[in-house]
Every structure is written in structure tokens, then in C-alpha cells.
Amino acid sequence: MDKACKYMELLKKEVVPALGCTEPIAVAYAVAKAADLLDKIPEVIELNLSVNVIKNALGVGIPGTGMTGVNIAAALGAVCNNSKEGLQLLVNITEDQLNLAKKIVDEGKIKLKVSESDEKLYIEALCREGKNQSRVVIKEEHTNIVLIEHNGVKILDNCAKGDTIPENKIEGELLNPIKDIKEAVHNINTSKDKMFSIEEIYDFAVNVDFEDIKFLLEGAEMNKKVSDEGLNQPYGLEVGNKINKSSQFNVLGNSLVNKIVAATAAASDARMSGCKLPIMTTAGSGNQGITCTIPSVILAEETGKSPEELARALAISSLVTIYIKSYMGRLSPICGAGIAASTGASAAMTYLLGGTVKNIKCAVKNMLADVSGMICDGAKATCALKIATAVNAAIQCAILAMSNIEPCSKDGIINDDVEKTIENIGSLVSKGFDNTDKAILEIMLNK
Structure with a gap:
């Protein structure tokens, strides 16, 4: 591929629409993908996020909510049933969905941990409902899902060779975050x-x-x-x-x-x-x-x-x-x-x-x-x-x-x-x- 084609490809890949700040919306997207697998609204949502993601999600307004922060974004992801829209998944949130998301936040169903990963952009969403759980991991780019797992079975595994995302357990605390992963090699090195x-x-x-x-x-x-x-x-x-x-x-x-x-x-x-x-x-x-x-x-x-x-x-x-x-x-x-x-x-x-x-x-x-x-x-x-x-x-x-x-x-x-x-x-x-x-x-x- 010549460089003109590469530049054209980059523009089409890197100039894309989103509704809301991309970090909390990417968290919502990860949760939405995980909730899809449960086919029910999760009882608990556990988030394991890199420092940069948390930093960029704490104080920003979430469209249509009058609220700020990662918790309401994650809760909306759990109830929106709209993951196919990518970073525009909150575009048609209803009043009922917003009220349900607020209830999830108020009841303390969202647990947040700081990842020890060296990745600047690392989002891990674990959704639990009864004995069932699903997990989605996003790395490097806001919609780059590298792992989808349901009840311990990997449905998607796009992890690069050498990357290690440890196995999770049905019970207990969220897994220890991955360590010693070098800074992501982006689209063009x-x-x-x-x-x-x-x-x-x-x-x-x-x-x-x-x-x-x-x-x-x-x-x-x-x-x-x-x-x-x-x-x-x-x-x-x-x-x-x-x-x-x-x-x-x-x-x-x-x-x-x-x-x-x-x-x-x-x-x-x-x-x-x-x-x-x-x-x-x-x-x-x-x-x-x-x-x-x-x-x-x-x-x-x-x-x-x-x-x-x-x-x-x-x-x-x-x-x-x-x-x-x-x-x-x-x-x-x-x-x-x-x-x-x-x-x-x-x-x-x-x-x-x-x-x-x-x-x-x-x-x-x-x-x-x-x-x-x-x-x-x-x-x-x-x-x-x-x-x-x-x-x-x-x-x-x-x-x-x-x-x-x-x-x-x-x-x-x-x-x-x-x-x-x-x-x-x-x-x-x-x-x-x-x-x-x-x-x-x-x-x-x-x-």
C-alpha cells in the first residue's frame, strides 16, 4: 500500500463520530458488550481501569444525564442495550433507562479499581448476575476489544502475542490486573x-x-x-x-x-x-x-x-x-x-x-x-x-x-x-x- 493510501486509510479510521467524552463512553461500551452476554441487567459491575482512563472520566459530563463521571457512564452501558452503536451508544437513552442507571449507581453496584497495567488505555469490565459473569477488555484504542469472555469461556481473544490477561474466577474479587505490558504500539510506529x-x-x-x-x-x-x-x-x-x-x-x-x-x-x-x-x-x-x-x-x-x-x-x-x-x-x-x-x-x-x-x-x-x-x-x-x-x-x-x-x-x-x-x-x-x-x-x- 502506498503512502497516499495509508494516509487515506488513517483519516477514515481516526476521524470518527462519538457522543460524549471518549473515555467514559468507552467504559460504557465495554460494559454494554459484557451485559449483552448476560442478557440481563448485571447485579454487579466491576471496572478495572488504567490511571489515564480514570483521570479522563472523573469530572466530565455524560450526555443527557446532568451527571458526571465513570459510574453513571458504566451504568448506562449496562442498561442501554445499544452496544452496536459503538461510541454513540448513548444516543437514544430513555428516561426509564436513565432512572435505572441512577439506581444502579445509588445502590453501589459499580466497583472501581485502578489497573496496574502499563497500558495508558486499559478498560476491563466484569458484569455479574447470579452465578454468571461476562468480561470485556479494551486496550490501546477506545473500541479495540481484545477479549470477550463468558463464564470463563473465551468468545474473542485478540490479545497480541506475549500479552497476558490472567484467567478470572467466578467468585471473589476482580482479578489482579496485568503487569509488565509495554506501552502500546499504535497504528503506525x-x-x-x-x-x-x-x-x-x-x-x-x-x-x-x-x-x-x-x-x-x-x-x-x-x-x-x-x-x-x-x-x-x-x-x-x-x-x-x-x-x-x-x-x-x-x-x-x-x-x-x-x-x-x-x-x-x-x-x-x-x-x-x-x-x-x-x-x-x-x-x-x-x-x-x-x-x-x-x-x-x-x-x-x-x-x-x-x-x-x-x-x-x-x-x-x-x-x-x-x-x-x-x-x-x-x-x-x-x-x-x-x-x-x-x-x-x-x-x-x-x-x-x-x-x-x-x-x-x-x-x-x-x-x-x-x-x-x-x-x-x-x-x-x-x-x-x-x-x-x-x-x-x-x-x-x-x-x-x-x-x-x-x-x-x-x-x-x-x-x-x-x-x-x-x-x-x-x-x-x-x-x-x-x-x-x-x-x-x-x-x-x-x-
Whole structure:
């Protein structure tokens, strides 16, 4: 398969819709799959989750519930009878199902444990009903089921060679979580096969047939609806809404920069507070999908760009985001939206401003010199603040890139080679932020 085909395959695989924050919804999906096997609502739901999943599920709103957190998500998964919808399984939850889910939570039927797995994304759902039990394990990606088991019989076993998920028991406590599993090798191991490069992404985006990437416009339209919802309704901290109205303070005014920042943050406001509208995700995250699409959408609208030009910008943004995330990991101690997706947005806006591949490389290096220390302390209302900060930086870095301004190898973690700079982000995550997730979760749980 040539690289153009691989890029096309990646876009179709990594740019997909979801309803609600992907971590708690993935937990709901695992529980729903396990409950399907029981054919009854489970008496007990035991969850064994990685630190990153818990961190991203504790404080985020669950669509249509007015509630936050992993427990209500898991309970809804148990009652929804809708696992076939994947990450949109909560789309048609009824009032009766919501009340039943709330009862499951109130009665303490959900038990949560922190996995000792080295996997950043690890979800194990064990559902018990009488003497029957079913188990589903998700790893590496939000819908990547690697094990389905019913009463000790494996129905599906997609575990990689060398992976060990220990046998469970019908009675007693949830199994000891797996140990000594190395960080997941994601879809493309860029450190080995060098599939990605900024130059190749640019060449693909500007030369691919428009019809092949037209579907990206549908995702942009989906995310714009959520942005409009956030601008017009009081979701979360109302970051986007209030920035949009900041002209009353005569500081930011009604500038295009202000409009781009407000529109992007507003979509996160809505999504993090349980908005019922679906989001088009990028590389496993709705906030990443928002951040790498909305800036280009607003800039294209305001500067009269064609749908084709917007689609090509979105291809650049999405692939740059996927590229950087392949080094950061699916879930990370640093902010995927604030670092990877905002860098993708800066690259795309540079393209829309008339930039060449050289300018785009400048934009990427500018961004990674600027925002690479932004931590991820879970999915919650303040994600909109991080996104507002990162998008403002993305615009500034694109403007600088258009004047060929860029850092060099003398500057911190930056390398003259943009690809080496992106690799350095991977080193920063794996070596520099090794214990950050545990420290963040400890702070969150002790409040």
C-alpha cells in the first residue's frame, strides 16, 4: 500500500463520530458488550481501569444525564442495550433507562479499581448476575476489544502475542490486573517505519482528489454545530461564550482571532458539560477533533475559502494531529488537544493563509516550542481554557510561520529537523512525564 493510501486509510479510521467524552463512553461500551452476554441487567459491575482512563472520566459530563463521571457512564452501558452503536451508544437513552442507571449507581453496584497495567488505555469490565459473569477488555484504542469472555469461556481473544490477561474466577474479587505490558504500539510506529513526514502530509493533502477527502467537511459541520451550541447556551465555564462577548470590555474586541478562539473553546464547553450533539473525533478524542477542525472552519469562512480548500486544510490538520499523537500515545500526561491538535490547527491555518510546506514546518516547530508543557489533568470543564490558550497560540504561530520565523536546535527541545522535533515530544512523554499521571490522579482523588 502506498503512502497516499495509508494516509487515506488513517483519516477514515481516526476521524470518527462519538457522543460524549471518549473515555467514559468507552467504559460504557465495554460494559454494554459484557451485559449483552448476560442478557440481563448485571447485579454487579466491576471496572478495572488504567490511571489515564480514570483521570479522563472523573469530572466530565455524560450526555443527557446532568451527571458526571465513570459510574453513571458504566451504568448506562449496562442498561442501554445499544452496544452496536459503538461510541454513540448513548444516543437514544430513555428516561426509564436513565432512572435505572441512577439506581444502579445509588445502590453501589459499580466497583472501581485502578489497573496496574502499563497500558495508558486499559478498560476491563466484569458484569455479574447470579452465578454468571461476562468480561470485556479494551486496550490501546477506545473500541479495540481484545477479549470477550463468558463464564470463563473465551468468545474473542485478540490479545497480541506475549500479552497476558490472567484467567478470572467466578467468585471473589476482580482479578489482579496485568503487569509488565509495554506501552502500546499504535497504528503506525513512526519511530520505526517513518511513515509520517510533514512534507508527505502536505503533498498528500494538496494532491489527493477532493472527492476522497470531502467527508472531512461533514465532520467539520458536525463540530461547528456543537460550537454554535456552546456559543449560545451556558455550558460549563462558558469560556467560548464569554470570550465571544468580550468586546464589552474593549480588550479583545470582535477580531477574527477572538472569533476563532471563542468558537473552538465553546465547542469544548458544550462537549465537556454533556451536550447531546455528537462530535467528530480525531485520534480518539473529541477535544482533539474540535481543536483541529474549528479554527480552519472559521478562518475559511471569514476569508472566503472554498470547500475544497477547507477540506485540504482539514486533511493537514488531522494528519499532523495523528502524527504527533502517535508519539504522545493514545492517552497521555500532556494535553492532546492543547499540543497535538492545536499544532495541527496551526499547520492548517498556515496553509489557508497561503503558506508553503516550509511555512507549515515553521508553524509546527513554533507550536512545539510554545505549548509542549501543557498537562492533561483529566476531561472536564477547564479543557475549554486549555483549548482557548492553545488555539490563540496556534494563530500566533501561523502568523510567525508566514514570515519564516522558527526556533532552531539551540532552543530547548526543538531540533532543526521538524520530524526530530516531533520525536522529541515522544521522549518528553516517556521519560520526562513518567509519573505525572499518577500524581495528577492522586491530587484529583484527594480533593
